[in-house]
Amino acid sequence: MMARRPTIRSVAEEAGVSPTTVSLVLNNNASAIPEATKERVVQAVRKLGYRPNPSARALSSSQTHTIGFITDVIASSGYAGRSIAGAQELSWANDKVLLIVNTGGDAAITRAAVDMLCDRQVDGVIYAAMSMCGVDLPEALLQIPTILVNAYDRQSRFPAILADEELGGYTATRTLIDAGHRRIGMLYGVPEVDAGRERLIGHRRALDEAGIAFDPALVRADCWFPEGGYRSTKALMTLDEPPTALFCVNDWVAMGCYEAVKELGLSIPGDLAIIGYDNHELAGLLRPGLTTMQLPHYDLGRKAVECLLAPAGSVAPNAVIRLPCPLIRRQSV
Known part of the structure; x- marks a missing residue:
């Protein structure tokens, strides 16, 4: 026969006190109770293996100690663990658990996930995206404290935690300038990707501050995978004045650059310095080793939980909080 789960009453009997006294001790509301009595209650809890009933605790505190974590496709990406780990660590430290739902980017599943989390009365919701983008989320989320990670609400109804992509682009290009480069190319990405656009803005700002004229011939679009990096690097290195350095919109593009440089019989960083993005x-x-900018996935997840735990009203509904992308120095610059 399965053993019965210990109750507050059984703890009270073991400690020789009333159930009310046990409840006060367990809820840290026992300032008037003698230390010896509190110690007997603690020992009884340990002996019996008592654990509070989460459903009962939710009713008494109006909290379920659960945070919903909705993702689009991030849960199947290599970066998912970092964002989830950051959120989970701070949640756990504050006696909360994450309930993770991967929607695969399907709008119908997203709506169903939101309804499910509302039904479960979670204390808050984090919505995380794989690539920084604008989203339109179900209005039901307005009933729950909600914060976005690597995404922003097109209607500015929810606060967002984003990587500071413009600053990252600026830092990458500034690093190449500080290394002595003046002919700096950028393998830009695709126009519809917000992160690439912001990195290009940062790239141009760094050039402008250094007094280096922006040369459109040194910027190549349609680069998001190694093939694009390979093709664009070969094209740029055939210019009459080829670049001496390349800022790649991501590390996949940089990998294609490496292959092109190898085929051209050139060296990194002797003939061409390369910096990537994402780490x-x-x-x-x-x-x-590739010098690169690191996306702060862990910090994004942790910051989201920090905002959910903050006092009500301390984070504006349309707030946008940007976290810096650290520079990871290796040997390619």
């Missing part, structure tokens, strides 16, 4: 796990395995 993909393969970046440190390239030879030479």
Whole structure:
């Protein structure tokens, strides 16, 4: 026969006190209770293995100690663990657990997930996206404290935690300028990706501050995967005045650059310095190691929970909080 779960009454009997006294001790509201009595209650809890009933605790505190974590496709990406780990660590430290739902980017599943989380009366919701983008989320989320990670609400109804992509683009290009480069190309990405656009703005700001004229011939679009980086690098290196450095919109593009440089018989960083973005796990395995900007996935997830735990009203509904992308220095610059 399965053993019965210990109750407050059984703890009270073991400690020789009333159930009310046990409840006061467990809820840290026992200032008037003698220390010896509190110690007997604690020992009884340990002996019996008592754990509070979460449903009963939710009714008494109006909290379920659960945070919903909705993702589009991030849960199947290499970066998912970092965002979830950051959110989970701070949640756990504050006696809350994450309930993770991966929607695969399907709007119908997203609506169903929101309804499910509302039904469960979670204390808050985090919506995380794989690539920084604008989203239109179900209005039901207005009933729950909600914060977006790597995404922003097109109607400015929810606060957002974003990587500071413009600052990242600026830092990457500034790093190349500080290394002595003046002919700096950028493999830009695709226009519809917000992160790429912001990184290009930062790139141009760094050039402008250094008094370096922006040369459109050194910027190549349609680069998001290694093939694009390979093709664009070969094209740029055939110019009459080829670049001496390249800022790649992501590390995948940089990997394509490496292959092109190898085929051209050139060296990194002797003939061409390269800096990437994302700090993909393969970046440190390239030879030479790829200098890159790290997306702060862990910090984004942690910051989202921090905002949900903040006092009501301390984070504006349309707030946009940007976290810096650290520079990871290796040997390619």
